Amino acid sequence: MSDFILNRIAELKAMPGLAPQTLTLLSLAADAQRARMQSTPKQEWRLPDPPTGYRWHRDTGWTQDMLPGKNRPLLVGDTGEYEYSSDGKIWRRGTALLTPTPATGPCVFYRTTQPLPQPEPEPQWVPLEPADVPPGSVIRGNGWHESWSNCFVAILETSPTGIYLNRQDTCVTWEALSRDWQIKRPGEDWQPCRKEVQP
Numbered sequence: 217m218s219d220f221i222l223n224r225i226a227e228l229k230a231m232p233g234l235a236p237q238t239l240t241l242l243s244l245a246a247d248a249q250r251a252r253m254q255s256t257p258k259q260e261w262r263l264p265d266p267p268t269g270y271r272w273h274r275d276t277g278w279t280q281d282m283l284p285g286k287n288r289p290l291l292v293g294d295t296g297e298y299e300y301s302s303d304g305k306i307w308r309r310g311t312a313l314l315t316p317t318p319a320t321g322p323c324v325f326y327r328t329t330q331p332l333p334q335p336e337p338e339p340q341w342v343p344l345e346p347a348d349v350p351p352g353s354v355i356r357g358n359g360w361h362e363s364w365s366n367c368f369v370a371i372l373e374t375s376p377t378g379i380y381l382n383r384q385d386t387c388v389t390w391e392a393l394s395r396d397w398q399i400k401r402p403g404e405d406w407q408p409c410r411k412e413v414q415p
Contacts, residue, residue, distance in 0.1 A: 221249050240254060242289065266291055267332050283327060290326040291333070298328040341410045343390035344399070346374035351404040354380065355393070355409060368400065369400060 225246045229239060261280040266272050274288040282304045283289070290298055299307040302324050354368040372380040378389040388397065393409035400406050 222246060225249070259371050263289070267308075268335055270333065272319055274323065277304070277325070282325060287327045287328045288329075288332065290328055294326075294328060294330065296328065296330055300327075301325050339412045341394065341408075342413050343394040344411055345390065346376065346410055349374050349379065349399065353399055355381075355388075355397050355399050356406070358396055358398060 225242050228234075229242050229246075234242075263272065263275060263278045270291045270293075273292050273294070274289060278289060283300075287299075297309070297311050300310055301307045304325055307327070350373060354370055356368040360368075367396040369381050374380070375387065378387045380387050381391060390409075393399075398406045399409045
C-alpha cells in the first residue's frame with residue numbers, strides 16, 4: 217500500500233500544468249509517506265507453531281521464501297507427497313516418506329502442501345437419562361472406592377429428574393449424578409454417570 221501511494225504521488229507530479237504549490241504539496245506528501253515507511257518497523261518472519269500435539273520435522277533454518285503459497289514444513293509422522301531441499305533453494309519431489317527425522321543440525325528441509333491435521337474435538341459430556349440405566353445397575357459416589365471398596369447403592373427406580381436410591385429413599389438429579397457419581401451397569405466396570413455426545 218505504501219509503494220502504491222508513492223507511485224500515485226509520482227504520477228500526479230508528472231502531470232503537465234500543475235501549479236507550483238501543488239507540486240510542493242505533493243513533494244511534502246511523498247516525504248511524509250517515506251518517513252512513515254521508515255518509522256514502521258518490519259516484523260521479522262517466524263515459522264508458525266505446529267498444531268497442538270504435533271512437531272515440525274525441523275523448526276529452525278526456515279525462511280518465508282521457502283514456504284510459498286500453501287507450503288508448510290512436514291510434521292513428524294506426515295506421509296504422502298512432499299518436496300525436499302538441502303539448501304532451501306532447489307526443491308525436488310518425493311512421495312511415501314514414512315517419518316522424517318527431527319533435525320539435530322544441518323539436514324534436509326521437507327515441505328508439503330497437504331492441509332494441517334485437524335485437532336480432535338474435545339468430548340462433550342451430558343447427564344445420563346432413564347434409558348441409559350438398565351435394571352440391575354448400581355451407583356457410588358466419586359471416591360467411595362478409596363474408602364469403602366465394595367460400597368455401592370442400589371437403584372430403586374429412574375425418573376425424568378434423576379435416580380431414586382433404595383437405601384436413602386431420595387432422588388439424585390441427573391446433573392448431580394454426572395458431577396459426583398459413578399455407575400456400574402450389569403457386565404460393565406465402573407464409569408462416570410454421564411455420556412459422551414458428538415459435537
